[in-house]
Amino acid sequence: MVDRARRVVLVARIRALERVPERISDEKGRIYRALRVTLGTKNRTYGTNSLLTTNSTETVYALWNTTVGSDSSLASNGTGIGKYYSGEGPGNAFDRNTNTKYTNSGACNNTASGSPTCGQNTGVYLTLQRGASMLVAFRLATANSYPQRDPLMITIEGSNSNSTELTRGSSWTLLYNGSSGISTTQTRLTCGSTQWLPTNSTWYASYRFLVNLAMNNGVSMPTIQYSE
Structure with a gap:
């Protein structure tokens, strides 16, 4: 270590x-x-060398109605409350391809008008096949459209509990609560700034990522989305 x-x-x-x-x-x-650090991703848009947390065979679980320290509510494929779009599932956030994206409706019914809070308290959790890793930094990438749907504020938690315990809020430790690194003028399909976790010194086998505020500034929207 x-x-x-x-x-x-x-x-x-x-x-x-x-x-x-x-x-x-x-x-x-x-x-x-x-x-053993996660530092964004590598693709044709921003071309930064980095070490990815995930393998292609890992299962990434979609979440909705989930906040820091609370039990995880699993989202499913489809349209409406507690759903993520077909073809725009959680695995897309880790596929090294900004032409795909993860889109989650959260507590909203996927109507065109939406509301200012659609997509909030959504995210993912996963267990790393490569084993426990120490997260010291991360970057997010924007999707192809609608800047108001970009994540603004996020949280990251870590866990070393076994897989049967990972839906319990008590199994997670808060590591980060702050900016996504995406700016209000961020170009589509590009990374935001690198966000560091200077106080984290623990290696975790599983991580939970949640979006608690979007870039919409009170404007109604149907979903939150990001590509990486």
Whole structure:
């Protein structure tokens, strides 16, 4: 395990290497492996080397009506309350492809008008096949349309409980509560800024990600959506 002092040094080296493109691939890859860190994704739009948390065979569970510390309510495929769009499921948020997206209606009935709170308190949870990992940073990417549906404020929780306990709120520990890193003028299909978790030093096998506020500024909308 990388101790806290060494983790700070390695993160500083990653930042410095952002200014040396020809060295990024090998050196940053080695540092990321040492940290086992999640730092966004890699795709044609923003081309940043990073280490992904997920494998293609992992199950990503969609959530709605779920807040920090509360029990998880599972969303299902379809239209209406507690649903995510067909073809726009939770796995799309981890597929390294900004041309796909995850779209969740939350507590709304998927009408065109929607409401200011549609899609809030939705998200995902998953268990990493690669084993417990220490999350030190993340980035989100916008979807192809409707900036008002972008996540604005999010939470991230970690758990080392077994799979049968992961729907219980008591199994999760809050790691992050703050900005999504997506700006109000964010271009479509691009990443927001990297958000760091400077106080987290624990490795978790499972993570829960929730959106508690959208970018809509009180304007009605039917869903919340993001591509990565």
